[in-house]
Amino acid sequence: MHNKSITELAADLRAGDYSSVELTQYFLDRIQRMDAGLNSFVTVCSDEALSAAQAADRQLQAGQGGLLTGIPIAHKDIFCTKGIRTTCGSKMLENFISPYDATVVTRLKAAGVVNLGKTNMDEFAMGSSNETSYYGPVRNPWDTETVPGGSSGGSAACVAARLAPAATGTDTGGSIRQPAALCGITGLKPTYGRVSRYGMIAFASSLDQAGPMTTSAADAAILLQAMAGFDERDSTSADQPVPDYSAGLEDDLTGLKIGLPKEYFGEGLDDAVAKSVEEAIAEYRKLGAEVIEISLPNTHLAVPTYYVVAPAECSSNLSRFDGVRYGHRCEDPKDLEDLYKRSRAEGFGDEVKRRILIGTYALSAGYYDAYYLKAQKIRHLISDDFTQAFKQVDVIMGPTAPDTGFRIGERAGDPVSMYLSDIYTIAVNLAGLPGISIPAAPANGKPAGLQIIGNYFAEAKLLNVAHRLQMATDYHKAAPANLGQ
Amino acid sequence: MSLDHADVKKIAHLARVDVSDEQMESIAKDLSNILGLVEQMSAVDTEGVVPMAHPLHMAQRLRSDEVTETDARELFQSIAPQTEEGLYLVPKVIE
Amino acid sequence: MQWETVIGLEIHAQLATKSKIFSGASTAYGAEPNTQACNVDLGMPGVLPVLNREAVCMAVKFGVAIGAKVAPRSVFARKNYFYPDLPKGYQISQMELPIVGVGKLTINLGDGESKVIGITRAHLEEDAGKSLHEDFHGMTGIDLNRAGTPLLEIVSEPDMSSAVEAVAYAKKIHALVRYIEICDGNMAEGSFRCDANVSVRPKGQEKLGTRAELKNLNSFRFLEKAINLEVERQIDIIESGGKVAQETRLYDADRNETRSMRSKEEANDYRYFPDPDLLPVELDDAFIDAIRETLPELPDEKRQRFEADYVLSQQDAVVLTASRELADYYEAVVATAQTDPKIAANWVSGELAAALNKEAVDVVNSPVTAELLAGLLKRIADQTISGKIAKQVFEAMWQGEGDADAVIEAKGLKQITDSGAIEKLVDDVVTTNPKQAEQYRSGKDKLFGFFVGQVMKETKGKANPQQVNELLKKRLAQD
Numbered sequence A: 001m002h003n004k005s006i007t008e009l010a011a012d013l014r015a016g017d018y019s020s021v022e023l024t025q026y027f028l029d030r031i032q033r034m035d036a037g038l039n040s041f042v043t044v045c046s047d048e049a050l051s052a053a054q055a056a057d058r059q060l061q062a063g064q065g066g067l068l069t070g071i072p073i074a075h076k077d078i079f080c081t082k083g084i085r086t087t088c089g090s091k092m093l094e095n096f097i098s099p100y101d102a103t104v105v106t107r108l109k110a111a112g113v114v115n116l117g118k119t120n121m122d123e124f125a126m127g128s129s130n131e132t133s134y135y136g137p138v139r140n141p142w143d144t145e146t147v148p149g150g151s152s153g154g155s156a157a158c159v160a161a162r163l164a165p166a167a168t169g170t171d172t173g174g175s176i177r178q179p180a181a182l183c184g185i186t187g188l189k190p191t192y193g194r195v196s197r198y199g200m201i202a203f204a205s206s207l208d209q210a211g212p213m214t215t216s217a218a219d220a221a222i223l224l225q226a227m228a229g230f231d232e233r234d235s236t237s238a239d240q241p242v243p244d245y246s247a248g249l250e251d252d253l254t255g256l257k258i259g260l261p262k263e264y265f266g267e268g269l270d271d272a273v274a275k276s277v278e279e280a281i282a283e284y285r286k287l288g289a290e291v292i293e294i295s296l297p298n299t300h301l302a303v304p305t306y307y308v309v310a311p312a313e314c315s316s317n318l319s320r321f322d323g324v325r326y327g328h329r330c331e332d333p334k335d336l337e338d339l340y341k342r343s344r345a346e347g348f349g350d351e352v353k354r355r356i357l358i359g360t361y362a363l364s365a366g367y368y369d370a371y372y373l374k375a376q377k378i379r380h381l382i383s384d385d386f387t388q389a390f391k392q393v394d395v396i397m398g399p400t401a402p403d404t405g406f407r408i409g410e411r412a413g414d415p416v417s418m419y420l421s422d423i424y425t426i427a428v429n430l431a432g433l434p435g436i437s438i439p440a441a442p443a444n445g446k447p448a449g450l451q452i453i454g455n456y457f458a459e460a461k462l463l464n465v466a467h468r469l470q471m472a473t474d475y476h477k478a479a480p481a482n483l484g485q
Numbered sequence B: 001m002s003l004d005h006a007d008v009k010k011i012a013h014l015a016r017v018d019v020s021d022e023q024m025e026s027i028a029k030d031l032s033n034i035l036g037l038v039e040q041m042s043a044v045d046t047e048g049v050v051p052m053a054h055p056l057h058m059a060q061r062l063r064s065d066e067v068t069e070t071d072a073r074e075l076f077q078s079i080a081p082q083t084e085e086g087l088y089l090v091p092k093v094i095e
Numbered sequence C: 001m002q003w004e005t006v007i008g009l010e011i012h013a014q015l016a017t018k019s020k021i022f023s024g025a026s027t028a029y030g031a032e033p034n035t036q037a038c039n040v041d042l043g044m045p046g047v048l049p050v051l052n053r054e055a056v057c058m059a060v061k062f063g064v065a066i067g068a069k070v071a072p073r074s075v076f077a078r079k080n081y082f083y084p085d086l087p088k089g090y091q092i093s094q095m096e097l098p099i100v101g102v103g104k105l106t107i108n109l110g111d112g113e114s115k116v117i118g119i120t121r122a123h124l125e126e127d128a129g130k131s132l133h134e135d136f137h138g139m140t141g142i143d144l145n146r147a148g149t150p151l152l153e154i155v156s157e158p159d160m161s162s163a164v165e166a167v168a169y170a171k172k173i174h175a176l177v178r179y180i181e182i183c184d185g186n187m188a189e190g191s192f193r194c195d196a197n198v199s200v201r202p203k204g205q206e207k208l209g210t211r212a213e214l215k216n217l218n219s220f221r222f223l224e225k226a227i228n229l230e231v232e233r234q235i236d237i238i239e240s241g242g243k244v245a246q247e248t249r250l251y252d253a254d255r256n257e258t259r260s261m262r263s264k265e266e267a268n269d270y271r272y273f274p275d276p277d278l279l280p281v282e283l284d285d286a287f288i289d290a291i292r293e294t295l296p297e298l299p300d301e302k303r304q305r306f307e308a309d310y311v312l313s314q315q316d317a318v319v320l321t322a323s324r325e326l327a328d329y330y331e332a333v334v335a336t337a338q339t340d341p342k343i344a345a346n347w348v349s350g351e352l353a354a355a356l357n358k359e360a361v362d363v364v365n366s367p368v369t370a371e372l373l374a375g376l377l378k379r380i381a382d383q384t385i386s387g388k389i390a391k392q393v394f395e396a397m398w399q400g401e402g403d404a405d406a407v408i409e410a411k412g413l414k415q416i417t418d419s420g421a422i423e424k425l426v427d428d429v430v431t432t433n434p435k436q437a438e439q440y441r442s443g444k445d446k447l448f449g450f451f452v453g454q455v456m457k458e459t460k461g462k463a464n465p466q467q468v469n470e471l472l473k474k475r476l477a478q479d
Helices: A006-015 A020-037 A046-061 A103-110 A153-160 A177-183 A217-227 A271-286 A299-320 A336-347 A350-363 A369-392 A415-422 A426-431 A459-472 B005-014 B021-043 B073-077 C053-065 C163-179 C220-239 C285-293 C299-309 C314-320 C324-337 C341-359 C370-381 C387-398 C404-411 C419-432 C434-441 C447-459 C465-477
Strands: A041-044 A072-076 A114-119 A166-171 A186-189 A209-214 A257-261 A290-294 A395-399 A435-439 A449-453 B087-091 C003-014 C076-080 C090-094 C103-108 C114-126 C130-136 C139-143 C150-156 C192-202 C212-217 C247-252 C257-260
Touching: A006 A020, A006 A217, A020 A041, A020 A046, A020 A072, A020 A114, A041 A153, A046 A114, A072 A103, A072 A153, A103 A114, A103 A217, A114 A153, A153 A166, A153 A177, A153 A209, A166 A177, A166 A186, A166 A217, A177 A186, A177 A435, A177 A449, A186 A217, A186 A459, A209 A217, A217 A435, A217 A459, A257 A271, A257 A369, A271 A290, A271 A395, A271 A449, A271 A459, A290 A369, A299 A350, A299 A369, A299 A415, A299 A426, A299 B021, A299 C076, A336 B087, A350 A369, A350 B005, A350 B021, A369 A395, A369 A426, A369 B021, A395 A459, A415 B021, A435 A459, A449 A459, B005 B021, B087 C130, C003 C163, C003 C220, C053 C114, C053 C150, C053 C163, C053 C285, C090 C114, C103 C163, C114 C163, C150 C163, C163 C192, C163 C220, C163 C299, C163 C324, C192 C220, C212 C220, C220 C247, C220 C257, C299 C314, C299 C324, C314 C324, C314 C341, C324 C341, C324 C370, C341 C370, C341 C387, C370 C387, C370 C404, C387 C404, C419 C434, C419 C447, C419 C465, C434 C447, C434 C465, C447 C465
Parallel strands: A072 A114, A072 A166, A257 A290, A257 A395, C212 C247
Antiparallel strands: A041 A114, A166 A209, A186 A209, A186 A435, A395 A449, A435 A449, B087 C139, C003 C150, C003 C192, C076 C090, C103 C114, C114 C150, C130 C139, C192 C212, C247 C257
């Protein structure tokens, strides 16, 4: 059951092969049995899931509901879920029972989805390895000594281990795509503004975007269909019609122009990963695509720019965690300053504090122009690179991450080397473009990801391009063994 | 660009994050390293480049002036560290 | 040493929208604590702001009313600081690109004098909550109902040189925001708040002195008092060889003093940056023009029209146009009474204003309505009663004893205009006071008043004074 696609599960539910309650229980049992070794869930919502499944079954019996009715999924613990603890991977929110639902959660609920639980993540989505979570690191189901990537590492690991058919994730600098690559699944970061950010705990508001994490592009299309769309509660939500993402999945790729940025294949890229990506591109040639070398000359500036913009926004976004209205409050504050300083020092982990401090510095008097304003200008240059490129090509391809999952603890002491894990994904967030990571051939026996970047609101095109590779190859069907099933 | 302890203290105060003396050294080092990474930006000529605050070139949408929210104090305060008579309590604020 | 005072005002006007600037919670005043603070106002994790159209319209309305350039593109920025009444740890405000640019306002200083005060800018922002310092076991209580209420911050140039000018300016802004119906102007409830930046410098010196920012000036009287106190304090400091510190000072009305605010002492670094949750506000000419169309007659226009149409002095016109309601009242009186506008002006700004002031009643709730007052003025005009008796009638109308005619009837206050009757009274008075008549005739003119008084006494003031005068003169000229 756990290797079936959403479409297959939906068909089975409708055929009465099993009920949503049975399906939900099946995945809850898998989580119960297998997650101890992965730590991909922070909170499992058995009771809520089963009662939602019952409701879904009633709908299905009445011949109502849609494709997602009764399908269990998991939510990254960054999405506020009413009545359910929402930790964002932080001690700060250890006891935070959200009083409201994020729009993504509301929409998926309305589509009939059953929420299995909340997945582990880097604290406040700050990290590329899932080691910054207060709830312990997530382990990569392909090799539990290595990281699953981050920050949506719990979502990636649970989908890879087939503990959930699909999960939601968020991506600020690669947090959907990089863990998808490292865990061998499909992860889509939509165009900025495509999916509502309301109720998604903000890291860097101008970069954050939610998206689906699934075992295939076809499933991603189904999930995105339910997540996407205008939301009047989010001023940055795009008021644009949502196309049918599944309709054009099988469209022919003859004549598709693929751009390969030379900057994505240079120094720092693992040879085995490069080989996997080249192999995937060779498949596209077979499918009739034309491959063109392009240049994104400001690529090297993406990481520095990001590490000003994102911390600056985060330093302000995280000011609300002050121990006054919700969240962690220190014991016996002696005065107001003490309340703030100790609650925040105790509630936030080291990486979050680093970014808050860097961001505070970048915005402070005397440094704003040199850091924040400068970064916003370079952001424009980086964005312009893509605008130029999309005059020549339909999609851009390259590796998602420079290497495969590294060992837990290997880079923990060196923030800067960790930051470079996102070298190929960050520019996409700075520009606000959509990007998808799909499994390529394994590199040294570990998952490797192919990243496909599209033009604004070209999610349907990305899904089509991704799906065609998945029709032609079986890379995405590989699942980790030895998980004690 | 490297930060000394005084810089870190000042930033930590602005950000209201307690930094103990023991942590000071490693934080100063980490922050300096990050600034080192960021330093690459200074070499770029950005003369005449318009800063980009948003990925999309959209204008702010305006909401109609309607009251859509109802009182949910009880729910909101059920997760508050300390309340009394409907108020959030904090250590005495001195004006 | 001669000193010169320099004052600039920052006025925060709460905009009279139904819902908050970035959320759908109510802005109504006086609700139970935290019952009008929704998840957005509380800064819950994940919430986002969406801008209220009406708040934008009101800001634009103010902009066009002061002849300022309304920005085609304005940007919201975050002002970052920690304070318990500021839930997100930042206030959404406007910094570099405010919605309203440079404008100006003319203030009237009495005696027909006026002065133009520059307005630097006006920008939209959200209000903070309230800290309640009553003792909760030594703690402070936070009420966030006010958090997110839209504010228009109106910043003046340092163009005022006395407390009187500052008050005139503040009153003018107050009248304007109420005229254009963007703020209820209720200072007691904090809907209209003034901060004053005050400094002094030796007369003739160009460089500005160090300024202090005065806060908590929640009435025009306090504004005036606080400025005067502050000017004195600063001059004392400098004259005794000291230096004025740049600081924020709180006015304490009970002690009538200003004191330094310790909590604001530390130099703040607000780390302003464009709010990434909000997009630039873009307004085209059509939008701005449509709002311009909705502007009512503004105080200055109305004042000028009053001076021209009703032949009033500037001073009278300023008083009558101080609020839209008072001006409307006056115009209704004139239209109904069809009488001399000057007399109507005297009554509205005299008897009526005094009564309203004494009883702290708003003109719209006056027990003597415009119609009632007009009825009274008609009876003065047609000589049914004298001006003096009219005051008695007004008093009775104020007490709810009916309209002018009813009061006159009930109290028998109708003026005696029957010349035969008056002639008889005059004759009696002259006859019974032969000595005084004698003295008058021999040149003691002042005694004329005595005879008038006697006649009035006999008639309880009801005799037509003009007729009494005429007939007395005639009678005393005899013999």
